[in-house]
Amino acid sequence: MFVVKYRKIFYTLSTLLVLFSIFSITRWGLNYGIDFKGGSIIEVEYNGVRPSHDDITSIVRGSGVTSEIVVRPTGDKGYIIRTASLASSTVNVITKNLTSVSTVAGTSTVSATSSVSTIGVSTAGATTTGATIKRMDTVGPILGAELQSKSITSIILVILAIVLFITFAFRHVSKPVSSWKYGFAAIIALAHDVLVPTGIYAFLGRNGGYEVDALFVTAILVILGFSVHDTIVVFDRTRENLKLDDHHKEAFDKTVGKSISQTFARSINTSLTTILALIALFFFGADATRNFSLILIIGIVLGTYSSIFLGSPLLVTFWKSQKNK
């Protein structure tokens, strides 16, 4: 099987990917969303022509926000406004001011004051355009801290449970490679499958404003499960082939190669159907789950790759190194 034969090429490829990811994560860091660091988001959509970027900033500033204000346009008619965590009364003033802006052919008349929504409604000839507040989120620092600690706990728990599970599932396999080495190989594949999407996400966060939120953590956990799921199917086949070959006539690398080729179609096809579903979700699904589906697509492609090109060849490498001792 070419996978086993040329395994060093795949090791190199994976190492490069992991190095890129580590660089990306340490260089740019993760762009945490308000879920984690706390803050407020207001999304507003105007029925007619939307006010200018600067107008929005000054409305928000004028409503009593002293912290940094980040305004990004969304779609053709909307804006997403991010600030530090705001009191509900301040949010209330902002939303009132935002929805009572009047626009005349792209230029808007705004005179927001810091008191509760005293908007000088525009001069004669202005067409007042309505606006709707599509969503408002405020996350206090306590909730952010809760999500941080629970995310870390759940990631550690999932990894622990998976290690235990693999060791348990392969406890009867000891020849010619002991069972904990299966676990070790699966963990390397796992680390690879999680590091690379995280690195890509750090890159996207730096260049496209992608934020790490609770759904990102969820996606990472799903990738963890999926990666092992995929690796296990190949290992399972190796286990079965070893059992069939009672007298160990066949060299271990041949057995692994055979197992990979036997599960090749299955691995690709099941991942393919999952990826097809996720692509549909990415293109047609809700905005809320778009980044989620993207990160899953990356993770599942990598999970499939690593189960074929990394996990099982590693078993052969382990076997070789213990043979040479």
Next chain:
Amino acid sequence: MKKVRISAILLLIFGFAVLSFDYYSQVPGQGFISNFPFKLGLDLSGGSHLVYQADLSQSGSVGGIKDLDGAMESLRGVIESRINAFGVSEPIIQTEKTTINGAEVRKLVVELPGVTDLQKAIDTIGKTPVLEFKIQKEGTSSEDVLNATKMEQAKLEASAFVGASSTTVNANISDSTSSLISLLNSTSTAVKSTSTVASSIDYSKLYSDTGLTGQYLKTASVQFDSNTRQPLVSITFDNTGKEKFADITGKNVGKVLAIFLDGQPISTPVIRDQIKDGSAVISGNFTPDEARTLARDLRYGALPVPINLIGTQTIGASLGENALKASVDAGMWGFLIIAIFLLLWYRLPGLVAIVSLTMYTIFMLAIFKLIPVVLTSAGLAGLILSIGMAVDGNILIFERMREELAKGHSLEDGIREGFARAWLSIRDSNLSSIITAIILYFFATSALIKGFALVFLIGVLVSMFTAITVSRTLLLALGVKHYRGIVKFLFGNGLKS
């Protein structure tokens, strides 16, 4: 063969029945099954989500909060009645216990579907609970007042205020208390029959303020009458409260001194005597549980747990509607693309997989209705993802089956062997997803993630079931005997013929 075919037909009929359930339970006015509509989360239906933190650092005049669960439960009850007065359909009010950086934190989570006026909701919920003692108005009769007072919780209808010493020390007075109780019991039945949820009764016509409020209350606890073993609620006022209470009870013997929590009466005792020492007993025909609830409300109504708003989320109805539509679209497209792939690559078994996948989806929808699972955009993403993953079981089986056929097994043996051998892989590989889903569910901080974890978990379990039962039965029921010619083509796959 016959047996397998009958099972296959029964399975298909069952699938069809479940599909009808899925459909007709969405149509209103279908009787019983209309009780099972899909439950949509706030991110799909629009509404507001508020998270409060209970401030447990305070140790007020009642001597600190010892019973945290009780305090939170009491707080929940207070908030619930406020929201009911606000007029929201199907609100969710939950208390949560969580640990953040080693410290225990109690949260109160409020979900208000359809409410987008966040400020109004916050104002309604956030006001400090008020416990007040109110005396019946001049010129009204106790009986009329009691009859007119609809108790929000039909629990503490008849009761009387007596001095604490009278029940615990003096047996004679306690006897007379019992007779009063029995007298009051006759009126209590009338009250019970009219008791409904908070109504629009104008209590200001029945009661007037006394100036005595929860802030003067020192303790409230449950005791038992030494003679009758009836539960009693004993209360103690502080010095100022003692004087006020003595004054009120002195002037109004025989009248109703009702206790109001947030403007709703929670108990309507009648004053027996003047009580000078500031400690009184509320006696009545209540069960120990009811007495405990009253004591709890008195305690924490008097010193409610202060709450701080730590997070809010409001989703406009249009955004929710669009998210729902988009998720359904994504599901249909996803399904269609997978179906085309299966049919092209796996041919006849692919068709079986499509039927199996359809059944899977139908079952999932029914389970969402029955549990019920609150559907969020993440939950629907989980469903779509799980449809993609549910194919996995089928593909494992088909690939195995082809190998067995290649070894020269007969078709039926090939199918049976394929299933038997694939099962171990299916079980082991799904276990890791199950582990992930369970951990995710218990550590989820938001309804969105919890929704995803639940759907994902159910999805994995149901997909294992459909892969080994539905696909297997249907394939065997095809009853093809010989592996050659057209059959060979139909069972072949990929680019080979």
